Amino acid sequence: MIFFITLGDSNIKIQHKKFQQMSNYHIKHLEEYFQIHRKSVRNPEGFWEEVAEEHFIWRKRWDKVLSWDFKKPEVKWFEGAKLNITENCIDRHLRIRGDKTAILFEPNDPSEEAEHISYQQLYERVNQFANVLKDQGINKGDRVCIYLPMIPELAISTLACARIGAIHSVVFAGFSATALATRINDSDCKMVIASDGSYRGSKTIDLKGIVDDALEECPGVETVLVAKRINSDIKMKEGRDKWLQPLLEEALTECEPEIMDAEDPLFILYTSGSTGMPKGMVHTTAGYMVYTAYTFKNVFQYRENDVYWCTADIGWITGHSYIVYGPLANGATTVMFEGVPNYPDWGRFWEVVAKHKVTQFYTAPTAIRALAKENLECVEKHDLSSLKVLGSVGEPINEEAWHWYNDNVGKKKSPIVDTWWQTETGGIMISPIPYLTPTKPTYATFPLPGIQLSLMDENGKEIKDNQVDGRLCIKFPWPSMARTIWGNHKRYKDTYFSTYENQYFTGDGALRDEVGYYRITGRVDDVIIVSGHNLGTAPIEDAINEHQAVAESAIVGFPHDIKGNALYGYVILKESGESRNHDNLRKEINQIITEHIGPIAKLDKIQFTSGLPKTRSGKIMRRILRKIACSETDNLGDTSTLLNPEVVQEIMDNVL
Numbered sequence: 001m002i003f004f005i006t007l008g009d010s011n012i013k014i015q016h017k018k019f020q021q022m023s024n025y026h027i028k029h030l031e032e033y034f035q036i037h038r039k040s041v042r043n044p045e046g047f048w049e050e051v052a053e054e055h056f057i058w059r060k061r062w063d064k065v066l067s068w069d070f071k072k073p074e075v076k077w078f079e080g081a082k083l084n085i086t087e088n089c090i091d092r093h094l095r096i097r098g099d100k101t102a103i104l105f106e107p108n109d110p111s112e113e114a115e116h117i118s119y120q121q122l123y124e125r126v127n128q129f130a131n132v133l134k135d136q137g138i139n140k141g142d143r144v145c146i147y148l149p150m151i152p153e154l155a156i157s158t159l160a161c162a163r164i165g166a167i168h169s170v171v172f173a174g175f176s177a178t179a180l181a182t183r184i185n186d187s188d189c190k191m192v193i194a195s196d197g198s199y200r201g202s203k204t205i206d207l208k209g210i211v212d213d214a215l216e217e218c219p220g221v222e223t224v225l226v227a228k229r230i231n232s233d234i235k236m237k238e239g240r241d242k243w244l245q246p247l248l249e250e251a252l253t254e255c256e257p258e259i260m261d262a263e264d265p266l267f268i269l270y271t272s273g274s275t276g277m278p279k280g281m282v283h284t285t286a287g288y289m290v291y292t293a294y295t296f297k298n299v300f301q302y303r304e305n306d307v308y309w310c311t312a313d314i315g316w317i318t319g320h321s322y323i324v325y326g327p328l329a330n331g332a333t334t335v336m337f338e339g340v341p342n343y344p345d346w347g348r349f350w351e352v353v354a355k356h357k358v359t360q361f362y363t364a365p366t367a368i369r370a371l372a373k374e375n376l377e378c379v380e381k382h383d384l385s386s387l388k389v390l391g392s393v394g395e396p397i398n399e400e401a402w403h404w405y406n407d408n409v410g411k412k413k414s415p416i417v418d419t420w421w422q423t424e425t426g427g428i429m430i431s432p433i434p435y436l437t438p439t440k441p442t443y444a445t446f447p448l449p450g451i452q453l454s455l456m457d458e459n460g461k462e463i464k465d466n467q468v469d470g471r472l473c474i475k476f477p478w479p480s481m482a483r484t485i486w487g488n489h490k491r492y493k494d495t496y497f498s499t500y501e502n503q504y505f506t507g508d509g510a511l512r513d514e515v516g517y518y519r520i521t522g523r524v525d526d527v528i529i530v531s532g533h534n535l536g537t538a539p540i541e542d543a544i545n546e547h548q549a550v551a552e553s554a555i556v557g558f559p560h561d562i563k564g565n566a567l568y569g570y571v572i573l574k575e576s577g578e579s580r581n582h583d584n585l586r587k588e589i590n591q592i593i594t595e596h597i598g599p600i601a602k603l604d605k606i607q608f609t610s611g612l613p614k615t616r617s618g619k620i621m622r623r624i625l626r627k628i629a630c631s632e633t634d635n636l637g638d639t640s641t642l643l644n645p646e647v648v649q650e651i652m653d654n655v656l
């Protein structure tokens with residue numbers, strides 16, 4: 001397949017001049033990128049049609065490649081086409097790759113053997129699972145919640161849903177019972193697929209207990225299928241809970257794929273937003289398949305015998321697109337890792353790379369920063385010579401981490417693809433192409449072919465120059481964009497299409513350098529990225545405010561060496577709470593957050609205060625709170641217009 005990117009015709013010459021200091025090799029290849037990008041901008045329909053024609057099995061060809069209207073907003077790709085994504089991810093490969101490993105499962109405990117699941121075995125296991133779903137009353141269009149650790153059943157159950165046209169909603173197994181219940185109810189899931197428990201390093205987690213607690217609040221769930229993983233003695237609720245294994249054993253290994261319309265929903269995946277309710281992003285079938293397959297192939301330069309490993313969890317979009325669908329659509333071998341980077345020691349990632357001769361390794365900056373803190377010996381004692389491409393995703397990668405990754409893992413030979421994208425975009429939007437785009441630390445570089453970016457200024461105007469920063473938007477549809485928020489199209493419109501006219505607004509700030517490379521500077525809304533996880537401030541504040549001693553709270557982010565950002569909470573206590581021991585209160589507040597959201601949202605610092613700075617209309621001035629938490633108090637701006645300016649000094653005096 002071919003690749004690459006966008007800068008209008010007129011820009012190309014200028015671009016070339018800027019690149020003059022580069023080698024002829026790079027210029028030649030970049031030219032290729034520009035050509036392809038230019039082509040994709042001139043004729044997006046033709047461009048994507050060519051990609052779609054190239055590889056996939058279509059049960060019926062599309063009538064129209066694209067129709068769109070960002071005002072409504074409504075976007076349709078490959079309208080009229082019929083297909084099943086699992087036929088493209090599995091069946092299509094059986095003839096030539098039946099014995100090839102599709103999923104390489106590396107367990108939490110290194111002494112447990114890795115499992116190689118071939119394409120043929122995957123075919124059989126997905127079909128069996130699909131037949132079980134059908135036997136249990138799941139039909140096309142039904143929603144199924146999957147709450148599983150990183151074991152093969154997680155990938156298999158998502159594919160089994162797709163096989164029969166059920167819509168999967170995978171919830172990351174680190175979320176709490178309350179968070180799980182909210183997600184199950186929001187999309188009316190009929191079934192939950194869970195396990196008896198999970199391993200996480202040296203710990204075991206009682207996942208089924210969490211499901212049981214969640215289901216107290218979920219009257220719509222009829223069935224819970226339970227996979228065995230840790231063999232713990234759990235309670236099974238009569239009539240509702242069923243062990244998966246015996247059902248699978250009885251199921252046939254053939255299951256005709258349900259033929260889906262291009263725009264039928266494939267899955268829902270929740271992401272945090274600026275209100276307490278998570279947003280169920282809806283992804284549809286054909287466009288998502290085409291785009292994840294295309295970007296996987298090009299961004300990771302996957303070749304037939306490569307072993308690709310993405311360390312994300314399938315509970316996040318990175319796992320959906322680049323552990324399951326993108327790699328499998330390309331007939332790749334994709335590693336699924338159950339464990340954590342520091343178990344049994346900090347060399348685990350590199351041990352796994354050496355053991356399976358991993359060629360592409362894709363992880364998050366927070367993991368890189370944690371690994372970089374450890375003794376270099378952890379890396380150096382493992383043979384990493386199989387690596388060809390290194391990836392980064394989830395948050396801005398700082399320069400130090402970039403160099404550590406480049407020097408010690410890539411040995412300055414493997415290009416780093418710093419990939420920028422979102423749950424909403426479905427696939428990678430900005431990234432270097434290995435061996436073509438010269439990399440630059442902290443820059444995600446150019447948009448991929450088919451992606452038309454824009455930077456907007458504060459007044460809602462597009463900024464055309466280089467060497468500027470602005471708000472990152474996308475001005476033309478791409479195949480894998482989320483089509484709506486489940487059950488709330490208005491919120492979809494308000495969140496993404498109302499800030500700037502005819503633009504999809506990403507919520508991120510970015511700067512564009514002198515050659516047109518993009519660097520993502522971070523969120524410009526009320527979402528904070530902690531260890532690569534998006535956390536909305538509103539749901540955390542809602543949770544804290546449930547504490548009986550708390551009157552009000554505000555959360556901001558502050559820089560953290562490993563997590564990127566950590567959370568700082570300002571809390572006003574009710575009179576009843578004022579006499580209480582503050583350390584105990586801090587523990588209780590974090591406990592409430594753990595119960596409502598999960599341990600990932602715990603606060604690093606909690607400062608009790610008598611007030612929060614507010615505007616005259618009563619809005620909390622988070623900008624001021626953020627600056628105080630980040631020790632940037634030299635330039636707080638004008639505080640005199642606040643309703644309660646005196647509180648700023650009090651907060652500064654007591655900052656933690």
Ligand code: WTA
Nearest residue numbers: 393394395396418419420421422423520523
């Ligand atoms: C951030 C993850 C800088 C960004 C795929 C985005 C990044 C949010 C990068 C989406 C990157 C992701 N550089 N920032 N390479 N990749 N982000 O939905 O703020 O979990 O909007 O999707 O992560 O996070 P999400």
